Amino acid sequence: MIGSGGPDAAEAGQCQHPAGLLEKLMAAVRPEFRAGVLTFDPRDPVFGGPPCAVPGCERPARIRNLCWSHRQRWHDAGKPDLVLFTASTSPDWAGRRPPPACAVPGCNYCHRGCGLCQLHHQQWGKAGRPGISGWLPALDYAPPSPPPDACAVPGCDRWAMPTTPFCHTHCQGWRRAGRPEPGEFAAARADPGLGYEWIDVRCLPGRLRPEIQYVLQCRGDERQSRLRPGRLQQILRDLAATGAASLLDRTEEQWAETGPRGISARGGRQFILDARARIEQLAFGSGWEVEYPRGKWRLRNLGIQPGKEVATIDFAPIGQPWLAALAKRWCRWRLSAGLSAGEAAQGIRVIRRFSAFLAGHAPGAGPASIDRPLLERYLADLPASLGPSSRQGHVSALNGFFRDTRRHGWDDGSLPAAAVFYPEDYPKPGQRLPRAVAAHVMAQVENPANLDRWGNPAYRLLTVILIRCGLRISSAVSLSRDCVVTDAAGAPYLRYYNTKMKREALVVARR
Numbered sequence: 001m002i003g004s005g006g007p008d009a010a011e012a013g014q015c016q017h018p019a020g021l022l023e024k025l026m027a028a029v030r031p032e033f034r035a036g037v038l039t040f041d042p043r044d045p046v047f048g049g050p051p052c053a054v055p056g057c058e059r060p061a062r063i064r065n066l067c068w069s070h071r072q073r074w075h076d077a078g079k080p081d082l083v084l085f086t087a088s089t090s091p092d093w094a095g096r097r098p099p100p101a102c103a104v105p106g107c108n109y110c111h112r113g114c115g116l117c118q119l120h121h122q123q124w125g126k127a128g129r130p131g132i133s134g135w136l137p138a139l140d141y142a143p144p145s146p147p148p149d150a151c152a153v154p155g156c157d158r159w160a161m162p163t164t165p166f167c168h169t170h171c172q173g174w175r176r177a178g179r180p181e182p183g184e185f186a187a188a189r190a191d192p193g194l195g196y197e198w199i200d201v202r203c204l205p206g207r208l209r210p211e212i213q214y215v216l217q218c219r220g221d222e223r224q225s226r227l228r229p230g231r232l233q234q235i236l237r238d239l240a241a242t243g244a245a246s247l248l249d250r251t252e253e254q255w256a257e258t259g260p261r262g263i264s265a266r267g268g269r270q271f272i273l274d275a276r277a278r279i280e281q282l283a284f285g286s287g288w289e290v291e292y293p294r295g296k297w298r299l300r301n302l303g304i305q306p307g308k309e310v311a312t313i314d315f316a317p318i319g320q321p322w323l324a325a326l327a328k329r330w331c332r333w334r335l336s337a338g339l340s341a342g343e344a345a346q347g348i349r350v351i352r353r354f355s356a357f358l359a360g361h362a363p364g365a366g367p368a369s370i371d372r373p374l375l376e377r378y379l380a381d382l383p384a385s386l387g388p389s390s391r392q393g394h395v396s397a398l399n400g401f402f403r404d405t406r407r408h409g410w411d412d413g414s415l416p417a418a419a420v421f422y423p424e425d426y427p428k429p430g431q432r433l434p435r436a437v438a439a440h441v442m443a444q445v446e447n448p449a450n451l452d453r454w455g456n457p458a459y460r461l462l463t464v465i466l467i468r469c470g471l472r473i474s475s476a477v478s479l480s481r482d483c484v485v486t487d488a489a490g491a492p493y494l495r496y497y498n499t500k501m502k503r504e505a506l507v508v509a510r511r
Contacts, residue, residue, distance in 0.1 A: 021248075021283045025210040028282065033217040034210075036180075036202040037188045040229065046220050047197050047229055053082070056091030060197065068230060099158050099169035104136060106143040108159045110168035118168060152186040176233070179203075197229045203237055206245035212236065214282065215275040227271075235268040247276040248283065252296075277301070292328065299341050310345045318355045322367055327351045329410050330401055338502070350397040357381060367414040370402075379425055388427040395421050442467075465494070469507045474499040 032038075040047035042060045049060030052067040059067035064082065066074060074085050099110045102117035109117035114132060116124055124135060148159040151167040158167035165182050166174055174185050180202045188200070199216065201209050219227060244250060255272050277298055284290055286301040295316040299305070313331060318324040327348055334344045357378055358365050365374070382391045399421040405411050406419075437445075444450055446467060454460040465476050475496050485495050485506070493506040 021279075022207060022210070024282055025207070025214055029210055029213050029217060033213045033220075036184070036200065038199045038201065038213070038216065040197040040199075042197060044197065044220070045223050046225070047199075047227055049226065053086045054089055054091050055086070058091075062228065062230075098156060099167055101158060103132065104139060104141050106141060108143075108147065108157070109161075110158045112168055152182060153189045154186065176237075199229045199233055199236070201236060203240045205240060208239070208244060208246055211247050211279050212239075212275065215278050218278055231267075232271070235271055238268065239272065247272070247279045252276060288332070292332065297331075302335070304335065304341055310341045313341070313345045313348055314352075315348065317352045319359050320355055320365075323351065323355055323358070326367075326405055326410055327401075329408075330404055333404070333408070346393070347397045347401065350394050351401060353394065354378065354398055367411050368416065370419040371416050372418040372420075375419065375421065379421075388429055391427045392429070395426055469494050469496075471496060471507070472499060 042048045042051070042058050049062065050065075051057065052059050052061045052070055053065040054067075054070050057067060057070060059069065062068055063071045064074075066082075066086075070086075070089065073089060074080070074082070077085065100115070101107065102109050102111050102120055103115035104117070104120050107117055107120065109119070112118045112121050114121065114124070116132070120139075120141075123139075124130075124132065127135060148162075149165070150156070151158050151160050151170055152165040153167075153170045156167060156170060158169070160166055161168055161171055164171045164174070165186075170189065173189070174180070174182070180200070184202070201212055204212055216227075219225070247255075252273060255276060256269060277300070281290075281301055286303070288302065291297045291301050295314070297313045297315075299311055299313070315324050315327060315331075318327055331344050331348055334347065335341070361377060361381075362369060362374060379395070382394060386394060402415065402419045402421075405415055406417070445463075451460050451463060454463065462476055465471060465479070466473065469476075471494075475498055478499065479494075479496055483495050485493050487493065491508075493508055495504060495506055497503075498505045
């Protein structure tokens with residue numbers, strides 16, 4: 001019996017807190033990720049990066065081969081020549097140097113702009129912003145007595161601002177960190193580990209904090225993509241501002257529609273959706289029992305490594321329940337048979353288009369209504385939106401769907417035998433000219449002097465392999481280190497895995 005293809009009650013209820021999730025989080029998160037402030041080595045492959053161009057600076061480069069601190073120092077210096085700047089500037093970073101004091105003699109507040117503290121900057125602005133060198137001698141300033149308290153951050157002797165226990169510079173960092181408890185913030189700023197890379201998760205409430213700690217641990221263990229702590233810190237602050245106590249408080253759709261700038265921009269939305277999927281997998285498990293009832297399958301939960309273009313397969317746009325149910329069985333069978341996720345997802349996109357056609361031309365149609373006249377109308381509708389090659393792929397995929405449905409009996413015999421496309425239905429591809437690279441262009445590419453222009457020797461070697469062996473790029477980048485084999489006569493062959501044909505093959509290099 002053909003069932004509904006939409007998400008069931010279990011999927012709808014997965015925005016609730018499952019029993020035992022907190023215990024699972026506590027058991028899964030290692031001690032180094034349980035701290036309120038997570039510190040990372042600057043060379044960490046996920047949270048760090050290549051070293052700053054300033055000699056002696058251990059922080060990772062972020063912009064123009066400079067760390068955040070030296071990039072800001074370079075900007076404040078008027079953007080001088082980078083080579084001269086990196087050779088002459090101090091390797092100390094701003095967080096480990098005393099904040100500069102106000103240029104007014106006797107004033108120990110941090111400078112806010114133009115070398116002046118906030119109070120004197122306002123006075124200078126009211127005076128019409130004259131030249132500071134001429135304005136300072138005429139300023140009548142007497143330091144307060146007794147002087148204000150020093151900044152609460154150890155090692156900082158600048159005066160604290162009237163409303164906070166921190167100087168202006170450290171007050172900005174305290175606000176960016178989500179205004180944590182002042183004593184904890186001051187102690188954390190004194191930690192030498194924060195000279196590297198750090199993420200403060202203390203701004204997150206309730207269960208949200210161990211959830212994010214678990215997600216960061218997973219991302220660090222996988223080492224598949226970089227996360228910039230500074231950018232991630234902004235995302236976490238915006239996440240805390242939503243008021244959610246757990247990622248499972250909202251569904252994927254609700255998180256996708258969340259408005260705070262950190263969640264909708266700079267990769268924040270993608271991070272939050274990925275984090276929620278990981279927490280949901282920890283809470284409810286993974287596998288076909290969990291994913292099959294859903295309207296959108298997450299390939300990672302099925303044990304399928306998602307590609308760059310396909311991470312999910314979406315059945316929600318299929319408006320006919322019977323068609324969605326057949327599409328799910330067809331897709332699961334194809335994935336189980338070893339078909340790539342990209343090809344399986346393309347097949348579902350074809351069915352989604354066919355579903356839209358049925359909704360507009362045959363509303364309420366069931367499997368028994370898919371007869372030859374209806375398919376002829378569908379063929380006539382294809383040229384309006386698809387080119388010949390795309391039409392051929394759509395017709396082939398839909399024909400395979402009908403064939404497999406009847407072969408396996410998924411439709412209980414209700415799909416007519418006339419639901420089939422014939423060879424004459426496929427569009428005839430036009431004749432095209434050869435797409436070989438011109439000889440004079442290949443001569444330039446193969447020139448050793450031009451090949452030597454590659455900055456990375458691995459890229460140069462890969463280019464030579466592509467030229468001489470005719471491999472696809474996907475096959476060439478997956479070559480193993482022991483890819484050269486010899487026959488009985490000692491002739492060398494390149495052994496590679498043909499990613500399109502899904503089999504190993506040998507090729508003789510062209511000289």
